[in-house]
Amino acid sequence: MAYKWVDELDRRMLQQALSLAAVSSVSSNPRVFSAASSSTPPSAAFSSALDADDNDDLEDLCRAEFGLKLGKLKSRLRSQAEEQQASLHRFCTDVQNTPNAKLRRELAKSFIMDLASISELATSRYTPTLVKMQSTFLANVQVENETLAGDVSRFKNELADVKDALQRLEMEKQGIESEARRRFEDEKALLEVSLREELQACQVCLRNPRDIVIMPCLHGQFCGECLEAHQKTNRTCPTCRGVIRGTLPYIA
Structure with missing residues (x-):
């Protein structure tokens, strides 16, 4: 006690x-x-x-x-x-x-x-x-936290810059692809026109349109003017050498 x-x-x-x-x-x-x-x-x-x-x-x-x-x-x-x-x-x-x-x-x-x-x-x-x-x-921890916060902020800014750069590159890529498609379409159109004109032009003079078909072989790569001049010296088809028995006019 x-x-x-x-x-x-x-x-x-x-x-x-x-x-x-x-x-x-x-x-x-x-x-x-x-x-x-x-x-x-x-x-x-x-x-x-x-x-x-x-x-x-x-x-x-x-x-x-x-x-x-x-x-x-x-x-x-x-x-x-x-x-x-x-x-x-x-x-x-x-x-x-x-x-x-x-x-x-x-x-x-x-x-x-x-x-x-x-x-x-x-x-x-x-x-x-x-x-x-x-x-x-605690002061040291605060300094470290501030340093880390600064690093995070810097990394975020760098990431934003990278994203902006990627967006610019993507826009440039789209622009290049669009320009390439446009040029392709233009060249394709020109080629089609050229081929069409070539297919429609006389194979002899390459100037007048094709407007006559040789019978009976049905070759029609010539204009009437050139075929008439050819028949003055040769009665055979310029393409197959078959005998020309007649002609028919047509529009190519």
């Missing part, structure tokens, strides 16, 4: 501290504490791990990406670890030197309060750093 003011988390920590105090009081061998204190201090191990990574490149990277001063953060973390180590050292020493169970419980409560105070202080120290990191990170 004496610990109702302690919340569930603190109650568990208190039970662990009391267990440590009970073990320390049963054992009169001072080597219990000396063995604990002879191990590598957490602050030293933590500092060694940080020293391995704390180089100029990492410092510059953290400052650029997160606005984080790595050396300053390392110093704060080392200080916190040292404070926790010192609090644990005092607690172990006091428990070993205190035979009274009630006093040991008071020491445990004091130890828990010290840890809570250290944690609260650490929170107050790290909160500005975390806020600054968040602000820097």
Whole structure:
């Protein structure tokens, strides 16, 4: 009932501290504490791990990406670890030197309060750093987003230019095809006229229209004027060499 003011988390920590105090009081061998204190201090191990990574490149990277001063953060973390180590050292020493169970419980409560105070202080120290990191990170993200937005806008403009160019090419293609069709139709019409005139013109003079048919072979590629001139010297058809027995007029 004496610990109702302690919340569930603190109650568990208190039970662990009391267990440590009970073990320390049963054992009169001072080597219990000396063995604990002879191990590598957490602050030293933590500092060694940080020293391995704390180089100029990492410092510059953290400052650029997160606005984080790595050396300053390392110093704060080392200080916190040292404070926790010192609090644990005092607690172990006091428990070993205190035979009274009630006093040991008071020491445990004091130890828990010290840890809570250290944690609260650490929170107050790290909160500005975390806020600054968040602000820097968000600023970097905003810059990246703006850069990406600019790239997207540029790509859209380039895409629009490409579409315009394709439309112009399509219009030029249609114009070329239309001109080619027009020229083809014109040349076709001229060729038809030429062929028609050629088929209708006398094969001899190539000037007068065909207007007579030779009998009986029915060849009619000549005009009456040219055929009359031909018959004065030759009574055979100019085409098949058959005997001309008569002629019939016609209009080609």
